[in-house]
Amino acid sequence: MSRAEQSGVVQVQGEVIATRRVGAYHHLTIVAPGVAELARPGQFAALSVGGLTTGNLLRRSFSIHKVSPSGTYGGTLDLVIAAKGAGTEWLTSLRAHDAVDVVAPLGRAFPLPTEPVPCVLVGGGYGSAPLFWLADVLRERGCTVEMVLGAASEDRLFGVVEARRSADGVTVTTDDGSAGVKGWVSDVLPEVFTRTGAPVAYACGPMGMLQSVTRVASEHGAVAQVAVEEAMACGVGVCMTCVMPVRDKLGVTKMVRSCVEGPVFRGDRIRWEAFHDGVCGVPEDAVGAPKVGGH
Amino acid sequence: MAVDMSVTFGTRTLPNPVMTASGCAANGRELHRFFDVSKLGAFVTKTVMMDPRSGRGTPRMAETASGMLNSIGLQGPGIHAFVEQDLPWLKSVGARVLVSIAGNTAGEFADVAKVLVASDAFDCVVGVEVNISCPNVANRGLVFACDPLASGKVIALVREQLPRDVPMFAKLTPDVTDIVSIADAAVKSGATGLTMINTLLGMVIDTDRLRPHLGGITGGLSGPSIRPVAVRALWQVTAAMREGRFQTVPLIGVGGVRTGRDALELIAAGATGIQVGTATFNDPNAPQRVLTELEALADSHGVARITELVGIAHDRMVIP
Ligand SMILES: Cc1cc2nc3c(=O)[nH]c(=O)nc-3n(C[C@H](O)[C@H](O)[C@H](O)COP(=O)(O)OP(=O)(O)OC[C@H]3O[C@@H](n4cnc5c(N)ncnc54)[C@H](O)[C@@H]3O)c2cc1C
Ligand SMILES: Cc1cc2nc3c(=O)[nH]c(=O)nc-3n(C[C@H](O)[C@H](O)[C@H](O)COP(=O)(O)O)c2cc1C
Ligand code: FES
Numbered sequence: 001m002s003r004a005e006q007s008g009v010v011q012v013q014g015e016v017i018a019t020r021r022v023g024a025y026h027h028l029t030i031v032a033p034g035v036a037e038l039a040r041p042g043q044f045a046a047l048s049v050g051g052l053t054t055g056n057l058l059r060r061s062f063s064i065h066k067v068s069p070s071g072t073y074g075g076t077l078d079l080v081i082a083a084k085g086a087g088t089e090w091l092t093s094l095r096a097h098d099a100v101d102v103v104a105p106l107g108r109a110f111p112l113p114t115e116p117v118p119c120v121l122v123g124g125g126y127g128s129a130p131l132f133w134l135a136d137v138l139r140e141r142g143c144t145v146e147m148v149l150g151a152a153s154e155d156r157l158f159g160v161v162e163a164r165r166s167a168d169g170v171t172v173t174t175d176d177g178s179a180g181v182k183g184w185v186s187d188v189l190p191e192v193f194t195r196t197g198a199p200v201a202y203a204c205g206p207m208g209m210l211q212s213v214t215r216v217a218s219e220h221g222a223v224a225q226v227a228v229e230e231a232m233a234c235g236v237g238v239c240m241t242c243v244m245p246v247r248d249k250l251g252v253t254k255m256v257r258s259c260v261e262g263p264v265f266r267g268d269r270i271r272w273e274a275f276h277d278g279v280c281g282v283p284e285d286a287v288g289a290p291k292v293g294g295h
Numbered sequence: 296m297a298v299d300m301s302v303t304f305g306t307r308t309l310p311n312p313v314m315t316a317s318g319c320a321a322n323g324r325e326l327h328r329f330f331d332v333s334k335l336g337a338f339v340t341k342t343v344m345m346d347p348r349s350g351r352g353t354p355r356m357a358e359t360a361s362g363m364l365n366s367i368g369l370q371g372p373g374i375h376a377f378v379e380q381d382l383p384w385l386k387s388v389g390a391r392v393l394v395s396i397a398g399n400t401a402g403e404f405a406d407v408a409k410v411l412v413a414s415d416a417f418d419c420v421v422g423v424e425v426n427i428s429c430p431n432v433a434n435r436g437l438v439f440a441c442d443p444l445a446s447g448k449v450i451a452l453v454r455e456q457l458p459r460d461v462p463m464f465a466k467l468t469p470d471v472t473d474i475v476s477i478a479d480a481a482v483k484s485g486a487t488g489l490t491m492i493n494t495l496l497g498m499v500i501d502t503d504r505l506r507p508h509l510g511g512i513t514g515g516l517s518g519p520s521i522r523p524v525a526v527r528a529l530w531q532v533t534a535a536m537r538e539g540r541f542q543t544v545p546l547i548g549v550g551g552v553r554t555g556r557d558a559l560e561l562i563a564a565g566a567t568g569i570q571v572g573t574a575t576f577n578d579p580n581a582p583q584r585v586l587t588e589l590e591a592l593a594d595s596h597g598v599a600r601i602t603e604l605v606g607i608a609h610d611r612m613v614i615p
Contacts, residue, residue, distance in 0.1 A: 003328070003329075003330075006328075007327075007328030007329070008328070009328055009329075011329060011578075011579060011580060048577055048578070055360050055361040055519075056358060057358070057361065057362065057363065057518055057519070057573060057574070057576060057577040058356075058358050058363060058576055058577070059576065059577065101578070103579060230353060231353065231354050231355075231356060233356045233358075233363060233365075233576045234575070234576040234579070236325055236326075236328075236329075236579050237321055237325035238319060238320050238321045238325050238326060238575060238579075239318075239319065239356070239365070239367075239576055240321075240341075240350065240367045240370050241353070241354075241355040241356040241365060241367070242353075243350065243353060243355070243370070244353065254349070255349045255350055255370060260325070274352070278354070278504070279352060279353065279354070279510055280352050280353045280510070281352040281510075282349045282350070282352050286349045287349060288346060288347035288348040288349040288350075288370075288371075288373070289349045290349070290351075290368075
């Protein structure tokens with residue numbers, strides 16, 4: 001068995017074969033042999049940016065939008081990228097045939113229900129990227145899929161057309177009302193849970209949205225599986241920068257690495273109260289938390 | 296002709312000089328998915344203290360020009376969990392392990408060493424790296440490595456716990472007025488060798504929010520941007536040892552190594568061993584790649600043994 005099969009991850013020199021604008025985002029298709037065979041929905045890819053001698057050393061992480069194992073070019077990987085800072089600017093300026101180093105797939109995938117149950121999939125902004133592939137996998141297993149896509153404005157919605165193909169029902173919300181219902185996904189979710197009776201929700205998007213999906217899901221007796229986003233330096237579990245406070249099965253809170261133990265967590269295990277405006281503290285009852293006057 | 300890459304630290308000979316850097320490789324399993332960690336000269340583990348530690352809140356990192364700041368806060372499972380879970384795994388894959396330890400007090404360093412020595416998998420340990428670049432609770436949180444007396448005390452206490460034949464390295468910070476005096480104190484107290492350098496204290500301000508970027512406010516600067524500081528520190532300590540100011544001991548160079556050429560630069564300044572840290576975040580294969588590149592470079596310089604290049608730049612100065 002090869003190292004890749006054993007470890008479930010590959011590092012490959014990828015080649016961009018297509019890049020297109022989708023609203024505020026860039027959709028990249030990258031030839032990355034070996035990734036498709038290993039990847040499952042909810043996992044992510046960590047890309048290096050800036051070329052071989054770059055001064056931007058840290059990898060950038062992106063949810064895998066979809067993979068395809070074969071094709072004219074070999075296996076491909078699709079990502080949806082919002083240009084934000086230096087690294088995403090570089091990635092979104094890549095053209096066909098440019099090279100990019102890819103480490104993928106990384107992290108834990110969305111756990112799938114064992115029974116064919118109704119599921120609610122919620123995406124915020126580019127957070128919808130991994131959900132269409134997830135929807136296909138769920139529907140193959142006999143689940144019905146209801147999708148809720150939300151964003152600040154219409155150009156920040158991703159995949160509304162794809163959603164209509166991948167899901168049994170779609171609801172769209174925008175903060176400014178430029179598309180769908182004016183408001184947040186949490187405004188429409190209670191009705192969706194009530195109507196479908198879904199026991200499970202899958203969500204990916206900003207932390208605030210994941211928290212409200214978790215809350216609404218539990219109010220309706222459903223479990224939320226959420227894919228989080230925390231600043232990551234390596235993506236592979238060696239730097240300890242990407243931690244967040246999460247309860248384990250026994251209720252014990254630990255600062256866990258979101259790149260290896262996540263990015264998908266059960267929403268009700270995350271200590272949401274520790275997050276404040278881009279900063280996350282260590283809850284006092286977390287294992288090894290600093291004692292008063294101590295470290 | 297193949298270059299003999301082996302290097303010796305005290306009683307231990309390693310097949311090659313390249314190692315991971317503490318805190319940049321976790322405890323092995325993660326990188327073993329990318330390359331065989333037993334192929335490295337040694338695997339350096341994340342600094343472990345007595346008790347489990349959560350570390351600090353987030354953000355814990357900021358990218359900087361050719362480097363990064365980190366403020367992890369020495370998160371770890373504690374020495375007992377380490378010797379039960381991590382060390383046996385490293386042994387099972389055949390890794391030679393350099394265990395990095397620390398304490399809130401000088402006594403805690405010794406207690407951690409004691410638990411390590413008593414552990415079942417201790418025979419895979421090729422040395423102990425004493426991370427004295429950590430805050431001393433008894434001295435207002437000032438790092439041990441800023442003070443020759445405190446550094447010497449820690450080193451002497453750990454030495455007492457370790458069997459004579461187990462090499463012990465003191466890991467120094469460059470954030471001091473005179474690194475030579477700290478090196479001197481560590482060697483006089485029984486260090487087999489010195490690891491240089493730890494990160495430099497830095498700070499980043501988020502200019503959108505106009506507030507400190509890191510949760511811990513300040514953090515350690517690492518990566519290629521600090522390599523000249525590592526070269527300078529290795530140079531100064533090597534020069535002092537060559538002048539006979541204190542006993543000559545082997546040095547492990549760390550700071551900004553990304554390529555075989557970077558490694559060679561540290562070796563030419565005086566390093567016998569090389570650790571690859573932040574570069575691993577850019578390329579999970581970096582330690583292995585640096586080894587391959589270093590071997591080819593040494594060969595191109597026509598040497599039979601890598602050790603012929605250690606400190607060579609001191610002999611090649613042109614004085615007109
Ligand atoms: C699991 C996961 C999935 C993601 N999926 C997507 C996606 O599908 N599409 C998309 O556009 N973005 C996604 N992101 C966010 C994306 O990683 C960041 O926007 C990107 O790293 C920012 O890089 P930059 O160079 O533009 O910004 P800078 O601010 O210059 O980045 C500096 C450093 O901080 C890190 N960083 C900064 N912001 C973030 C962040 N929000 N998350 C993680 N690291 C960050 C970067 O990796 C880099 O190391 C995801 C993040 C994670 C953790
Ligand atoms: C995220 C991170 C965590 C680190 N943790 C430790 C640690 O636990 N103990 C230690 O001695 N050094 C630690 N270091 C310092 C490195 O081992 C190394 O000395 C330093 O980063 C310089 O090397 P580099 O430029 O190759 O990274 C850490 C560095 C980084 C970037
Ligand atoms: S990003 Fe490095 S440990 Fe998670």
